[in-house]
Amino acid sequence: MTAQTTPDADAAYFLTHPATSPLIGDKSYTQIPGGSALFHDPFFRRAARTHSAVLRTAFIFRALPNPEGHLLIQVGHGVCGQSGVAHGGFLATVMDEVSGNLIASTRLDQGLGMYTAALNMGYKRPVLVEGFDLTTGEGVGDGSGTVIVATARLARLEGRKVFIGAEIRDERGEVCTTAELIFVQKKPVPVL
Numbered sequence: 001m002t003a004q005t006t007p008d009a010d011a012a013y014f015l016t017h018p019a020t021s022p023l024i025g026d027k028s029y030t031q032i033p034g035g036s037a038l039f040h041d042p043f044f045r046r047a048a049r050t051h052s053a054v055l056r057t058a059f060i061f062r063a064l065p066n067p068e069g070h071l072l073i074q075v076g077h078g079v080c081g082q083s084g085v086a087h088g089g090f091l092a093t094v095m096d097e098v099s100g101n102l103i104a105s106t107r108l109d110q111g112l113g114m115y116t117a118a119l120n121m122g123y124k125r126p127v128l129v130e131g132f133d134l135t136t137g138e139g140v141g142d143g144s145g146t147v148i149v150a151t152a153r154l155a156r157l158e159g160r161k162v163f164i165g166a167e168i169r170d171e172r173g174e175v176c177t178t179a180e181l182i183f184v185q186k187k188p189v190p191v192l
Helices: 007-016 042-047 088-105
Strands: 030-033 054-062 068-075 080-082 114-123 146-158 161-169 175-185
Touching: 007 054, 007 068, 030 088, 054 088, 068 088, 080 088, 088 114, 088 146, 088 161, 088 175, 146 175
Parallel strands: none
Antiparallel strands: 030 054, 054 068, 068 146, 114 175, 146 161, 161 175
16 A cells, blocks of 8 residues: 655655754745655665555755755654664665765766666664564554665766765654665766
């Protein structure tokens, strides 16, 4: 079952949440709502967006002065790997997602697309997910979940390679996860 929110409702929600309102309200960013066809990777739009996992998303970015993007995500108990803690594989997917969206949105890939070549994760502290009963392992409460902010920044370019630094912060602004990613630009398809 997919979550029943719209891109406008997602943006409105993040505008009212204390952890995300300063970012989404900052007019120096361009916003791409999570339900939008411009959201470059369909994983969160189609696979993970359910009534208990990824509840809402929005992506904002700016190209200048340095390319930077933020993926705002409201998550529920469906992303937990163990009692009340977001699964490490899910967090790695979030890092790949925010970085890939930054690359595509700022056209660092020159419109050709890119492959993830390396993803080096650092787990600093658990991402705690509200609405999870530690004794039963079941979702509880109003289902409002937890908001996390994933940030990706261009580190450098080397030929066809794009190097990205990324992090995930919890609702309190604490850095929970860091990552270094390398993407390789696809080769142009020869015209015959």
